[in-house]
Amino acid sequence: MTSISISEGSLFGLANLPYGVYSVPGQDPRVGVRLGEHVVDLALLLGDDVFAAGSLNPFMAQGHERWVEVRGAITERIQRDVPDEAVHELRDVTLHLPFEVADYVDFYASEHHAANLGRLFRPEAAEPLMPNWKHLPVGYHGRSSSIVVSGTEIVRPSGQRKGPGDEVPVFGPSVRLDIEAELGFVVGTGNAMGTSIPADEAERHIFGVVLFNDWSARDIQAWEYVPLGPNLGKSFASTVSPWVVPLLALEAARVPTPTQEPAVLPYLQMQRPWGLDIAVEVEWNGQVVSRPPYAAMYWSPAQMLAHQTVNGAPSRTGDLFASGTISGPAKDQRGAFIELTWGGTEPVEVNGAPRTFLEDGDEIVLSATAPGADGARIGFGEARGRIVAKA
Amino acid sequence: MTSISISEGSLFGLANLPYGVYSVPGQDPRVGVRLGEHVVDLALLLGDDVFAAGSLNPFMAQGHERWVEVRGAITERIQRDVPDEAVHELRDVTLHLPFEVADYVDFYASEHHAANLGRLFRPEAAEPLMPNWKHLPVGYHGRSSSIVVSGTEIVRPSGQRKGPGDEVPVFGPSVRLDIEAELGFVVGTGNAMGTSIPADEAERHIFGVVLFNDWSARDIQAWEYVPLGPNLGKSFASTVSPWVVPLLALEAARVPTPTQEPAVLPYLQMQRPWGLDIAVEVEWNGQVVSRPPYAAMYWSPAQMLAHQTVNGAPSRTGDLFASGTISGPAKDQRGAFIELTWGGTEPVEVNGAPRTFLEDGDEIVLSATAPGADGARIGFGEARGRIVAKA
CATH class of the missing domain: 3.90.850.10 (Fumarylacetoacetase-like, C-terminal domain)
Known part of the structure; x- marks a missing residue:
């Protein structure tokens, strides 16, 4: 388990938790959340394969109550136990278009x-x-x-x-x-x-x-x-x-x-x-x-x-x-x-x-x-x- | 094997062969071609699963040479041996939006x-x-x-x-x-x-x-x-x-x-x-x-x-x-x-x-x-x- 250091005054602390799609060499794109200068893999953090997709669309389609619930779960898990393999340095990942654009x-x-x-x-x-x-x-x-x-x-x-x-x-x-x-x-x-x-x-x-x-x-x-x-x-x-x-x-x-x-x-x-x-x-x-x-x-x-x-x-x-x-x-x-x-x-x-x-x-x-x-x-x-x- | 009757002067004879997406009750939508007042299932006619999709997009993405080839294959197979199970009366099927619209x-x-x-x-x-x-x-x-x-x-x-x-x-x-x-x-x-x-x-x-x-x-x-x-x-x-x-x-x-x-x-x-x-x-x-x-x-x-x-x-x-x-x-x-x-x-x-x-x-x-x-x-x-x- 890892604890993630966030510098004082970071724009990407627990108040933010923005979603993105990232990849590392040899792996398909997956959904992550940014914390400080790190990206945390959400499928691994939360054990939910909806985040193993290459876009946010499957998660977004689950609706507002689920968005509230996941934000709460991320906040809670990220301060407790983050699996080592879920954490990447931001500088080591490639970021992708985070969602498939419909209209x-x-x-x-x-x-x-x-x-x-x-x-x-x-x-x-x-x-x-x-x-x-x-x-x-x-x-x-x-x-x-x-x-x-x-x-x-x-x-x-x-x-x-x-x-x-x-x-x-x-x-x-x-x-x-x-x-x-x-x-x-x-x-x-x-x-x-x-x-x-x-x-x-x-x-x-x-x-x-x-x-x-x-x-x-x-x-x-x-x-x-x-x-x-x-x-x-x-x-x-x-x-x-x-x-x-x-x-x-x-x-x-x-x-x-x-x-x-x-x-x-x-x-x-x-x-x-x-x-x-x-x-x-x-x-x-x-x-x-x-x-x-x-x-x-x-x-x-x-x-x-x-x-x-x-x-x-x-x-x-x-x-x-x-x-x-x-x-x-x-x-x-x-x-x-x-x-x-x-x-x-x-x-x-x-x-x-x-x-x-x-x-x-x-x-x-x-x-x-x-x-x-x-x-x-x-x-x-x-x-x-x-x-x-x-x- | 079926032979499909097309009335003289039909607007949907061998000169046409338009593509669509159809379904019958209890089955997912699939690609078919219209011949007279019939729909012929293309995955079954040609033995190609690209036509088992619910839209024409996977087939269209294969490109122009493939479109020419498939049109030739349909023309040839449809006059020779059409599997019974590939043929539906037009009036028995539901027709769907034939392609996923991008822009x-x-x-x-x-x-x-x-x-x-x-x-x-x-x-x-x-x-x-x-x-x-x-x-x-x-x-x-x-x-x-x-x-x-x-x-x-x-x-x-x-x-x-x-x-x-x-x-x-x-x-x-x-x-x-x-x-x-x-x-x-x-x-x-x-x-x-x-x-x-x-x-x-x-x-x-x-x-x-x-x-x-x-x-x-x-x-x-x-x-x-x-x-x-x-x-x-x-x-x-x-x-x-x-x-x-x-x-x-x-x-x-x-x-x-x-x-x-x-x-x-x-x-x-x-x-x-x-x-x-x-x-x-x-x-x-x-x-x-x-x-x-x-x-x-x-x-x-x-x-x-x-x-x-x-x-x-x-x-x-x-x-x-x-x-x-x-x-x-x-x-x-x-x-x-x-x-x-x-x-x-x-x-x-x-x-x-x-x-x-x-x-x-x-x-x-x-x-x-x-x-x-x-x-x-x-x-x-x-x-x-x-x-x-x-x-």
């Missing part, structure tokens, strides 16, 4: 982001927000197949673009490659077709939270997106963090969402506070360039899930819905470079050089922390990606 | 449809088509979880709408429920992330074709769709036909696509004719109300797949991409009721009554036929759905 929907839940993009994409419009924006959480479906785990290289996408000076569209690698710093919400159990998930029941369906970088080719997006929305400007890649922070670990992070005015329709009303006081950081080649505050988001994850299912659309274990870019009111709180550099017209200084959009070799790391139980602080790990040219 | 993308490939909708949704615009429309096949990702097999009841969706006379949005069951008569293309084998599928290689990746009814709530769609595209107006349900007609069966249906002017970028150019002379019919409560001609479609499925992957987005076995509404130039060739009734202002007569959008109890059946080998005609079966009120 993926990207929302647009930050008022600051939506207003900034409205001003940039539709400068002629009197109002930066569309008339529907404060009545429903606007969202669209994205591509599941290109959602990859932190560390995966991001190949610069090619596509059509047509700048203001171009008579006809041109084809080539994107020249306005951007990030979107978001959170992703992982659905553990869904709803049957023809039924809906009320906002107040969302916490029984949402298993956990990941960091999410929705890489965006702004030049491809600007040309393609009317009238049916973004497609190839987004579909080439999105990066998620390898650790799924349980929603159960975020009780201390709950804060009220900003006042919603006009009042929302009844199906979007919530009894509990569903804002999340999660502090996100965006690092560009090692330098922090933005600190988007998740607490500033207008629409909550409970509202997103309630909206997404109100028409009877079924959701499933492994569904992922993302918040859309997290931007706060201040300039250095903007979670996309198109906002941070105001469409490329106001470069930011990165390691001494003026920068606007991403160049080959650039590396972006998203990270985040939040208040946890008993005064602890908990971490989300990181969503890391480096841009490479197409071979 | 689903809906295109907008009919110029007539796009122009009609432009006139209806943006009457103030000088040009009905957006500037990008003739340069790229516009498309967006849709929801995979709500794709259901023919015969599944369609629950009328609820959602927000805001009519011209409404001061604020209202919530309730859609009052402008519509259809979109489309074809769906099933991807058998995909491409790795960071690579693309050239238009001229698309036929090695597209396994087959289904009928596709993209049910649409126009009131929900009109309010939600700016700026990120359709979401809840579409995500509640789409119906596919249970038989996947192999692309290999459609060689005789190939025709040139309409002239594309301006010329398309090189990645969208094709050497072979990729138009498909498929005649679609839309039945409303038993009465044919429209006959959309697939041959009139501007963008081809090869171009859709080439476009969808040109940014390096991976596609996978089970991906489905749909054509968008098939509309021809004539009024009675329009594949959506919003066009056919011009936004509800010009009712059509169905069984003697003037009709615009769908009422509870209405049943829609899509069907289609195409030229097959040796002068035969082949059928697509049907995509059937009846509207029911939410319980």
Whole structure:
């Protein structure tokens, strides 16, 4: 039996216990929980083969009461007797995409982001927000197949673009490659077709939270997106963090969402506070360039899930819905470079050089922390990606 | 051993051989091929357990050469010795969704449809088509979880709408429920992330074709769709036909696509004719109300797949991409009721009554036929759905 040392102030102490999928050489991927700088194999810790799977989906499908029970069992066992063979050093393992993504929907839940993009994409419009924006959480479906785990290289996408000076569209690698710093919400159990998930029941369906970088080719997006929305400007890649922070670990992070005015329709009303006081950081080649505050988001994850299912659309274990870019009111709180550099017209200084959009070799790391139980602080790990040219 | 009788002129003779997934009471779903009014179990016919699966995905993943080989083997074995236990009467079996849907993308490939909708949704615009429309096949990702097999009841969706006379949005069951008569293309084998599928290689990746009814709530769609595209107006349900007609069966249906002017970028150019002379019919409560001609479609499925992957987005076995509404130039060739009734202002007569959008109890059946080998005609079966009120 092993006892696991956790350094004082670790973001991965008992208040966190995020789930991931790891492997060691010669072994298939399995579910583990992170504790400090270690990964503990859950099938061995708890003697339950649901964790011997290569994704969290079988466990997530067991439902909310089981999630509560397992979190309790981990907390108890991990302080008592951990079999030696269940413990790995984090540096010795490979981390994988922690869940199989079913449907993926990207929302647009930050008022600051939506207003900034409205001003940039539709400068002629009197109002930066569309008339529907404060009545429903606007969202669209994205591509599941290109959602990859932190560390995966991001190949610069090619596509059509047509700048203001171009008579006809041109084809080539994107020249306005951007990030979107978001959170992703992982659905553990869904709803049957023809039924809906009320906002107040969302916490029984949402298993956990990941960091999410929705890489965006702004030049491809600007040309393609009317009238049916973004497609190839987004579909080439999105990066998620390898650790799924349980929603159960975020009780201390709950804060009220900003006042919603006009009042929302009844199906979007919530009894509990569903804002999340999660502090996100965006690092560009090692330098922090933005600190988007998740607490500033207008629409909550409970509202997103309630909206997404109100028409009877079924959701499933492994569904992922993302918040859309997290931007706060201040300039250095903007979670996309198109906002941070105001469409490329106001470069930011990165390691001494003026920068606007991403160049080959650039590396972006998203990270985040939040208040946890008993005064602890908990971490989300990181969503890391480096841009490479197409071979 | 059985010999299977096929009536003269059957749409399901040896020129067709569509694949589906069927079950009989007490047995798990398995792959079968339709021959006349029979279903032949393929695992038993060919002695290959890849067909004992509940979806076509494992077989599709084996790739194009194997698809050619299996089609040859079926043709040969079915005329020689069919084990008794492999043959079922079509009326005795239950048909299931024939493949597991990975990512689903809906295109907008009919110029007539796009122009009609432009006139209806943006009457103030000088040009009905957006500037990008003739340069790229516009498309967006849709929801995979709500794709259901023919015969599944369609629950009328609820959602927000805001009519011209409404001061604020209202919530309730859609009052402008519509259809979109489309074809769906099933991807058998995909491409790795960071690579693309050239238009001229698309036929090695597209396994087959289904009928596709993209049910649409126009009131929900009109309010939600700016700026990120359709979401809840579409995500509640789409119906596919249970038989996947192999692309290999459609060689005789190939025709040139309409002239594309301006010329398309090189990645969208094709050497072979990729138009498909498929005649679609839309039945409303038993009465044919429209006959959309697939041959009139501007963008081809090869171009859709080439476009969808040109940014390096991976596609996978089970991906489905749909054509968008098939509309021809004539009024009675329009594949959506919003066009056919011009936004509800010009009712059509169905069984003697003037009709615009769908009422509870209405049943829609899509069907289609195409030229097959040796002068035969082949059928697509049907995509059937009846509207029911939410319980």
